Amino acid sequence: MKKALSAILLAVLLLSPAGCYDYSEPDEKAWVMALGLDKGRQNVLTVTAVIAVPKNIAGGGGGQPASGGGGQGGFITVSLETETLLSALELLNAVMDRKADLSHNKWFVFSRELAEEGIGKYFAPIARFYQFRRTSSVIVCQGRAEEFLAKGQPKLEDNVGKYYELMHRGWRYTEFIPFDNFHHFYIKSSSPGIEPVAVLAALERKSPVYETDAPKTMGRYQAGRIPREGGGNIEIMGGAVFRAGKMLGTLNGDQVGVQKMFNGTFNRTIVDLPDPEHPDQYIILEVEPRQAPEVRVQISDGYPRITASLKLEGDIISIQSGVNYTRPERLPDLERAVEEALLENVNNTVAKSQELGADFLGFGLHAKKLFRTWPEWEAYKWEEKYPLAEVTVNVDYRIRRSGLLHEMEPLQ
Amino acid sequence: MMRQQTVIGVSEAVTILFIFISAKTFLSYGRQFFHESYNAAWMVPLVQTFVGLAGVLLLVTLLQKFPGRNLVEIGEELAGPYINGLFALFYLTVFILGAALTLRGVSERVEAGYLPNTPISMVVLFFAVGAVVVGYLGPEAVSRTARFLLGVLLVTTMVLIALTVPLWRFHTLYPLWGSGPLEILKSGLTSSGDFVQILLLGIIYPFLPGGKIKQVGVWGVAIAGFFMFTYIWTSLLVFTYPAVSELALPSFEISRMVNIGRFGQRVEVLFMPVSIFANLIFLSVSLYAAASVLCSLCKLRDYRPFVPAMAVLVQTVAFIPQNVPQLIYWNEAYLSKYSLGALAGILLVLLLITRFKGKGGVIDEKST
Amino acid sequence: MSWLRKLAKYLLYQKPEEPSTTFMAGIEDRPVKDVRQPGAKGAKGAGDKSAGWREDAPGAEPGTREGKKRGRTARARKARGGKKTGETPAPDAVESGHPDTGDNGSEATGQRGMQNGDDVAKQPVAGGKNGNNAAGQAVAGEKNEADSAVREKYAGQVAENQAIEEMLRAKTKLAYDLEENRRVLTAIFRVPRNKDAVLRTLTIGTDPPFRALLVFIDGVVNSQVQNLAILQPLMLFSDLKAQAEKQNGQNGSAGRYKDFFDRVKEALVPNNQVAVADNYQKVVNDVLGGNSALFIDGFNQALLLETKGWHFRSISPPQVEAVIRGPQEAFTEQIRINTSLVRKIIQRPALVTEFIKIGDVSPMQCAIMYMADLANPDLVGEVKRRLESVRGDYLQETGLLEQMIEDSPLHLMPQVLTTERPDRVAAGIMEGKVAVLVNGNPFVMVVPCTFFDLMQSPEDAYIRWPLGTFIRIIRYVGLFLALLLPAHYVAITAFHQEFIPTDLLLAMTGAREKVPFPSIVEILIMEASFELIREAGIRIPGTVGTTLGIVGALILGQAAVAANIVSPILIIVVAVTAIGSFAIPNYSFSLSVRVLRFVYIFLASLSGLLGILVGFFIHVGFMVSLRSFGVPFMVPAAPVTGTSANYFVRGPVWQQETRPDYVDPLQRRYQPEVSRGWLRPGGRKGVKGRK
Structure with a gap:
């Protein structure tokens, strides 16, 4: 006992000067x-670091909280021209x-320009670095x-x-924001x-995006193309499709929603459905997943034939026309309309992915x-066969709730 | 109650046995499985477990013939001091090399994830001090410490696994057979040395309650197999096949992956105790076992003088690998390959001698 | 001759150490120096005298025990230099080995010693400045040295004390002569100086009258009992009965009683407890314990009469282990009351109270209580063995005795459960444990003790089990926080900042901007000041106690933050730590946690969580290898032993069916399998099942 204690003491004494x-x-x-x-501009990369300014963030600790002009409040940015990502971290100390x-770190932001050139060589190796987190988000921004x-x-x-x-x-x-963080991306x-x-x-777009006020489904928007005024400077919507570390194209909000439905990360969305009886009026519905999508793949003649079934459910949020679709005999009409609308999205997305x-x-x-x-699976070379695959998707939507109103009286 | 001789209860014995076998899951255990069996790597620990069970049954068969004596003493009785010296050297190598590589490995793990700027020698010293003190206190202290910390270990492990469930991607299990059933079997057999730590049973046998050794061995190996399987399974499902084969410390990466909202992320520190405690227990057990082998070999009564000596030796060996990749490679090449085969060979030889001598009626009186 | 002298000294010095006495410890010399005439002549004279009587009867010296004393006397004499003429130590040395054992001899020595001692004691008391100074210096300087100046100076008194001590130890028999007894007792109690001891002479009013002597210590006896039950019957009514018997024509007392002494004992003293003593030691011990001793002329025996009249605190609510539900009485300083409090709860004949004399002070100062039909005899034997082997002068405190009998004194953990609650002691005894009670201390030790005992409060059992479980878990959380929270604070803020949620991290960083100290210094400052406040809070007189709270709140609270000395979050850490440590029910355990906390802070500052974890591993290693009276400290968690589910969380009362396995009680079952008999249709079947 004594010896053990003295061994500890000795160790402690030896360790402390270390x-x-x-x-x-x-x-x-x-x-x-x-x-x-x-x-x-002056080197291979421009690396921008966003550094929090704690004294402006900690409330009550003196110093006014950030609300002033751009970049003057809770953070500062430093942009460094370096050869690699992590060398910027070193240079930052200077x-x-x-x-x-x-x-x-929360975000890794790649400019679209860089992403289209290929970012595999930048992001994959940083997984080795201990400070790096696989839970951070991967963002592709329009512009710099x-x-x-x-x-x-x-x-x-x-x-x-x-x-x-x-x-x-x-x-x-919302369905418009992709789920993939670095881990899933990787x-x-x-x-x-x-x-x-x-x-x-993208940053908020100052100039008008569209020329006319013709109806446009909100799901067609994507970051950098959202017509708006006010709010934060940043907007995120839609996704950037990658393959082998190279950005291939962008997805709009609806396409991201379909991607999430098939990936099982879709939680809910709202659909503006043109009223089947009054095409200028809308029915607004919430869409939620009912079951995991059923996907069957068969390989015939060396090429895949894919049959998928999306099972969704949802609530009626609003009916502009006041038509009483909520009657049991009318509900299937509405469901069919939703299915058609969603199927169009899905088919667009599938076409996009094959394209x-x-x-x-x-x-x-x-x-x-x-x-x-x-x-055997690797030898099949799926990525070569997929664009030629035959894809049949079936959407099955059920209305579950009709909100706080049951039947509406038309406005007099 | 006033008994002062060393006694290890069944539950403590099972605990140290399974921790001793499965502590490697917090290091680079299983790294090569993903390379050999691809996405079917989760089957490899199952194969290993069955091999381990066979090994432990062999060991138990031998031990049960000589109650109250450890493997070294039995070997001495059966094979004579010279041949047994070789055998004991093998046991010693298993313990010392295992301890050294684990010591270095766990220190490198701490170095990699928690204390990147601290010199490795200081981290190694920390671990060595912890292991020496508890190892010095004896098998009772080691097993009870393990038993006491078992709750922490189990709860934390279970929590870790439960928190990663949302990240599980079951599609990675397909194609089901990975690199093919034969490859999996081969991978499991060549790496069966991961279960060579069943040797511990032969060292602590005299302290175990009589007649319970089979139970201890089987349960210890089975639980260890379960944990090794869970570990491979979880890392495979979280990281999916091609990505998982890149990882150096899958268990560490799993703990870094936990994300239960804005507050519950970057929590790898919470799971640090599991890896540290498990490996400290492994190190203490190794130091004690190595000292005990030497003590039996030299026919001394007290193992304790050997513990610090073993610690010095282990530390020295721990610094032989020049770098981490070499460390991982050595572990795979020397310890987890074939070592169980060698142990099984020794056990078979000893059993044969028993049979042979038993016919002559030399052993029977002593063993019964 | 110097080598001879050296040799003799060496030989004498090498005698095996006798059990130490107050005399040898050298403590009792101090008060004496004030009252004694320290003039060289007086001292010398006394020394000569005391040495003289020894030299008078060297042959009468009893064997080996005397030898040592002789050695001392010789040394004392020798040290006085050449004043003694013609004296060489050699004869002493020879004499010391002289084997002579015999009661007569020892008695004779004792008596003679007393005579001399008496003389010494009667020396005129006067102050002497020189002497005082000299003695003071000597005491300060080397009071434990064998040849200290004080002893040299007061060698006579030293020898006298030694003689008394020896006489008591040798159990010298009483004398037949009352005067002789009186003289000896006067010497023993240092009577003219000592005003507490009263030697009252009286005449027993029988026909013929007998002279008698009543010895007692004033203040510790109940004078009313003395008057009514001893003095009155002896002096006034002692002959009435005999006369009545004579008148009634019975054949008198002569046949019924052996002698007069027996008659006094049997018929004349209406006292509830009477014992007979035949040696001074027993008399002295009983008198010191509050009894009265009655000597009758012509008998070499004394009657010890129960007249205890100690003043003691009455039973009051527990000070340390307060509970909300449950009995509200605590032990007091009086051992007899304490044993009765336990016996009041366990009313079973198997409850045994054994008294054990510990050390060299007085008997009846320590008791062990256990159930004869439950407690493992090995355990009882071990407790007794340890208690009996303890030697020391002042062990009248549970805390002191605890340190003498615990298994591993180097451990910070208490290995003995100390409690002031009789119900807790009773519960322990009913589990098969052994309680050790020490006179003069309201705390009782229960052994063996495990870690989980230290974390339990009797209240856990008194409230319903889910709630008991809840508060027990809260307490373990408190333990964790008290032990590890500050260390974790250091480890996380200084080493593992990634663990802190970003918002909190930025808030902490912002709050720290103006704090000049590193976290480790901050926390040490705050912990140290908190410890200071806590210690001061205990020592502070009650009347000014409230000020401390104000000062503490100011230091630990707003002021430290406002002065930018510590960051605000640290206040929370320190406060939670403090609250956690107050939740630990056992005081000594709480203390050890307070100390260990600093070890963990140090380890954390060294290498973050790794340091804490390695430290904790070693800590657990030590704890599991610790034993309390042979029982592993962490039992039943490590090693695992069978027990009712009651050690970590609290199980339902009706499931507490077995006693803890680790004490290996003689009866394993606590209550029958069905302890709630009404659950069975048959009614009270469960009750019958009890063994």
Whole structure:
């Protein structure tokens, strides 16, 4: 006992001069909340780091909370011209007084330009770096990431990290924001049979997007093309399809919704359905998943034949025309109309994926089951066969609730 | 009640046995399975477990013939001091190499994930101090410490697994047979050395309650097999096949993946105790077992002087690998390949001698 | 001759150590120096005298025990230099080995010693400045040295004390002569100086009258009992009965009683407890314990009469272990009351109270209580063995005794459960444990003790089991927080910042901007000041107690933050830690947690969570290898032993069917399988099942 104690004491004494190598106070670090990558102007890359300014964020600790002009409040951005992503982190220490730390990083923003050139060599290797988190989001922004991050001033909160997190968290309640964070992006990129979709983002567009006031489904919008005034400077909607680390094209809101339906990450959305009886009026419905989509893949003549069935349900939120669709005998009409509308979306999306040659809907994951071993599956070369596959999708929608009203009296 | 001789209860014995076998799941265990069996790697631990069960039954058969004596003493009785010296050297190698690679491995893990700027020697020293102190306190202390911490280990592991369930992607299980059934079987057999730690049973046998050894061995191996399977299964489902084969420390990456809302992320620190405790228990057990082998070999009564000596040896060996890839490679090449085969060979030889001598009626009196 | 002298000294010095006495500890010399005439002549004279009587009767010295004392005397004498002429130590050395055992001898020595001692004691008392100074210096300097100046100076007194001590130890028999007894007792109690001891002479009013002596200590006896039950019957009514018997024509008392002494004992003292003593030691111990001793001229025996009249605190509510539901009485300082409190709860004949004399002070100072039909005899034997082997002068405290009998003194963990609640002791005894009661202390030790005992409060059992479970879990949370929260704070803020939610991290960082200290210094400042406040809070006199609260709240609260010395979140950490440590029911355990907390903070500052975890691993390693009276400390968690589900969480009362396995009780079953008899249609079947 005595000996053991003295051994501990000895160890403690030996250890204490060794010092505390990793000891660092939180106020000795610069917390990077987002990293942006652009094609460089003076070097290979322009890396933009968003660094939180804690004294402006901590309430009551003195200093006014951030609400002032762009970039003056809760964060600052630093753009550095470097060769690689992580060398920027090193260089950052020459610019900032505190040690840059990535462990609270929320967003990796790639400019579309860079993404279309291929970002595989930038993002895949950083998974090796211990500060990097696979739970961060992958964002592709229209325009330069530098500008995007510098102007992306949060409106509701001081903490820019919270802003970023909540922004992407919208995938939970809207179909327009893709689910894939870095982890899913990465595992989808590396496995044959499915392709990732990154979040598409952009700064607010100042000039008008559309010329006329003709009706347009909101799902047709995508980031950078949302007609609006006010709100935050950043908008995220739609997705960027990747294959082998290279961006192939963009998806609009509805297409992202379909992708999420097939990936099982779809939670709910709202559909504006033109009234079958009054084409200028709308019925607004909520759509939720009922079951996981049923996908059957058969291989005939060496090419896949895919049959899928989307099972959805939902509520009526509003009927503009006041037609009493809520009567039991009328409901199937409405359901059929919804199915048709959704099917159009789905078919568009499938066509888009076959056109891009990227199976972001994940039909390949179902095709995998047909094979006995992995080498056989790899030898099939799904990504080559998929664009030529025959895809039949069936949408099954059921109305469950009709909201707080049952039948409406027409306005007199 | 006032008994002061060393006693290890069944539950403590099962605990140290299974922790001793399965502590490697917190290091790079199973890395090669993904390379050999692809997405069917989860079957490999099952194969290993069956091999391990066979091994433990063999060991138990031998031990049960000599109640109250450990494997080294039995070997001495059967094979004579010289041949048994070789055998004991093998046991010693298993314990010391295992401890050294684990010591380095767990320190590198801490280095990789938690304390990147701390010198490796300091981390190693921390682990060594913990292991030496508890190892020095004896098999009772080690097993009870393990038993006491078992709750922490189990709960944390279960929580970790439960938190990753939303990330499970079952499609990765297909194509079902990965690289093919034969390849899987081969992978399981060549890496069966992951269960060589059943050797511990031969060392602590004298302290176990009589007649319970079979129960201890089977349960220990089965639970360890279950955990190794769960571990491979979880990492496979979370990271899916091609990505999972890249990881150096899958269990660490799993804990980094946990994300239950804005508050519940980056929680790998919460799961640090599991890996640290499991490996500290592994190290203490190894140090004690190595000291005990030496002690039996030298026919001394007290193992304790050997514990610090073993610790020094283990530390020295721990620093032989030049880098982490070499460490992982050594572990796969020397420890988890064939070592169970060698152990089984020794056991078979000893059993044969028993049979042979038993006919002559030499052993029977002593063994009964 | 110097080598001879050295050799003799060496030989004498090497005698095996006798059990220490107050005399040898050298404590009792101090008060004496004030009252004694320290003049060289007086001391010398006394020394000569005391040495003299020994030299007078060297042959009468009893064997080996005397030898040592002789050695001391010789040394004392020798140290006085050449004042003694013609004296060489060699004869002493030879004499010391002289084997002579015999009661007569020892008695004779004792008596002679007393005479001399008496003389010494009667020396005129006067103050002497020189002497005082000298003695003071000597005491300060080297009071434990064998040849200290004080002893040299007061060698006579030392020898006298030694003689008394020896006489008591040798159980010297009483004398027949009353005067002789009186003289000896006067010496023993240092009577003219000591005003507490009263030696009252009286005449027993029989025909013929007998001279008698009543010895007692004033203040600790109940004078009313003395007057009514001893003095009155002896002096006034002692002959009435005999006369009545004579008048009635019976053949008198002569046949019925052996002798007069027997008659006094049997017929004349209407006292509830009477014992007979035949040696001074027993007399002295009983008198010191509050009894009165009655000596009758012509008999070498004394009657010990129960007259205890100690003043003690009455039974009051528990101070430390307060409960909301449950009995509200606590032990007091009086051991007899304490045993009765336990017996009041366990009214079974198998409850045994054994008294054990510990150390060299007085008997009846320590009792062990256990169930003879439950407690493992091995355990009882072990407790007794340990208690009996303890030697020391002042062990009248549970805390002191605990340190003497615990298994691993180097451990921070208490290995003995100390409680002031009789119900808790009773519960422990009914589980087969052993309670150790010490006179003069309201805390009772229950052994063996496990970690889980330290975390339990009797209240857990008194409230319904789901609620008991809840508060017990709360308490474990408190333990965790008290032990590890500050360390985790350091580890996480300084090493694992990624774990902190971003919002909190930025808030903390922002709040820290103006704090000049690193987190570790911050937390040490706050923990240290909190410990200071807590310690001061205990020591502070009650009347000014409230000020401390105000000061503490100011220091620990707003002011520290406002002064930018600590960050606000740290206040919460320290406060929660403090609250956690107050939730630990056992005081000594709570103390050990307070100390260990700093170890963990240190480890955390060294290498973050790794340090804490390695420290915790070692901590657990030590805890599981700890034993309390042979029982593993972490039982039944590690090692696992069968027990009712009651150690970590609280199980339903009707499921507590067996006693804990680890104490290995003689009866395993606590209550029958069906303890709620009314559940069975047959009615009270369950009750019958009880063994």
